[in-house]
Amino acid sequence: MGIPHFLCLPFPVQGHVNPLMQFSLLLAKHGCKVTFVHTEFSHRRANTEGGDNMEEVLVEMVTLPDGLDPQDDRSDVAKLLFSMKSTMPALLPKLIQDIDASDIENKITCIIVTINMGWALEVGNKMGIKGALLSPPSATSLASVACIPNLIEDGIIDSQGLPTKNQEIQLSSNMPMMDTAYFPWRGFNKIFFEHLMQEMQTLKVGEWWLCNTTYDLEPGAFSVSPKFLPIGPLMENSNRSSFWEEDRACLEWLDEQPPHSVVYVSFGSLAVMDPNQFKELALALDLLHRPFIWVVRPSNDKMENVNAYPHDFHGSKGKIVGWAPQKKILNHPSLACFISHCGWNSTLEGICAGVPLLCWPCATDQFLNKSYICDVWKIGVGLEKNETGIISREEIRKKVDQLLVDEDVKGRSLKLKEMTINNIEEGGQSSKNLSFFMDWAK
Structure with a gap:
């Protein structure tokens, strides 16, 4: 059996690319093989603006098209999202087959995505490849999104995610009170909220929902789902994942x-x-x-x-x-x-x-x-x-x-x-969880 080989696909915004690149570097430093999938557009952007090539030594970079025209506006997140969802799933199996063919010993064993990229876990699942989510927001945010069906059922929000009244609630008995005006989907339109609900169903294909946090920071959130696994804080320095040139x-x-x-x-x-x-x-x-x-x-x-x-x-x-x-x-x-x-x-x-x-x-x-x-x-x-x-x-x-x-x-x-920071030291909780996750991926 070879080493675990992770295929990582972030949604192409800075706040998703960064943590997944940091996690990729962490896995690579622990002896795993990592292939990172940028959109062609993001890859060009990160290549012209990024710093030194530390990542490319440790992490293999590949690209897929996002389905938009070169002149299209990538800052229209909804447009980008639906374009990717409609074009990329058909292209991913061939990419996986090509990667596997180039290294028969170390075929892809696990796909890791950020939110909005759940379709890739479904593609992997059909091909018999394990999957996991790396969640860019906090465990509490992820917990609140995971609780959407219960929140609708309990009449706390309506079917479009809007609070039925201003109140403070607890997602679970050991979590802090939360103002219903501050749910993380605040400001989403109906289409985006529906996408989010559908996405959470899709992400269930992933066996683990990894959180860039620690158990101590938000302990209550981890009681919401047994899938949650804290592996943070991610501290790797990744220069190549920046979309703008840093002013040093x-x-x-x-x-x-x-x-x-x-x-x-x-x-x-x-x-x-x-x-x-x-x-x-x-x-x-x-x-x-x-x-x-x-x-x-x-x-x-x-x-x-x-x-x-x-x-x-x-x-x-x-x-x-x-x-x-x-x-x-x-x-x-x-x-x-x-x-x-x-x-x-x-x-x-x-x-x-x-x-x-x-x-x-x-x-x-x-x-x-x-x-x-x-x-x-x-x-x-x-x-x-x-x-x-x-x-x-x-x-x-x-x-x-x-x-x-x-x-x-x-x-x-x-x-x-x-x-x-103690969580990622030798013997710390996040450090143990990382080892557990890598063993699982084998």
């Missing part, structure tokens, strides 16, 4: 700043900010009189200059970058706090750096993550909108000042960091 110069600039002085601001790879809010944030950074790094993603053609800086913005104390080596920044001794959209990858990276968080959730699962950050782990504070729906510059300044003098938050952040 900001690290040298960081070296020159005093310890615990810099405010880091990033809203992840998808959020688009309202122009008025963008201006208010810019002026808030001036008001802080502190060094800052602000990630303002390169806009695509449709959104040129949507984020024009206000004319009275100086930004003299800070650095504005197009895309940043986030983990390196968060772990830098100069860093004071992280103003974040609370996406799960960013939340986990903040936890693993022991950095207090200022929470600015924008969509989907981010509100749920915020409630863990502020109410469960107590390692951050939220920002409140004013009556016009804007987070004012004064509010931002007040909360940053409040966060930076709060020794309790800082202490809890460092404690949570240690507890979380």
